[in-house]
Amino acid sequence: MAKTQLGARVDQDVAELARKRAADLGLSIGDYLARLVQDDASGLRARSVDAAARFLAEHQAVFDEAEDVQPAPRGARAA
Numbered sequence: 001m002a003k004t005q006l007g008a009r010v011d012q013d014v015a016e017l018a019r020k021r022a023a024d025l026g027l028s029i030g031d032y033l034a035r036l037v038q039d040d041a042s043g044l045r046a047r048s049v050d051a052a053a054r055f056l057a058e059h060q061a062v063f064d065e066a067e068d069v070q071p072a073p074r075g076a077r078a079a
Contacts, residue, residue, distance in 0.1 A: 003030075
């Protein structure tokens with residue numbers, strides 16, 4: 001498939017995040033951006049976010065309980 005060059009202006013921090021994330025995935029920035037656009041256009045991204053929200057809603061009590069159970073700091077009982 002023929003490639004087309006696009007141009008876009010983004011904040012420096014966004015550009016750096018894109019570079020780092022692409023490198024983490026072993027992709028060029030162009031391939032990384034293409035993947036993001038394809039995922040967005042196919043609805044994959046929205047379905048993933050919805051699935052994560054449902055999971056958190058169903059299991060929120062477990063997460064709340066895990067946060068409530070925190071070990072006492074060392075020496076907290078020493079007096």
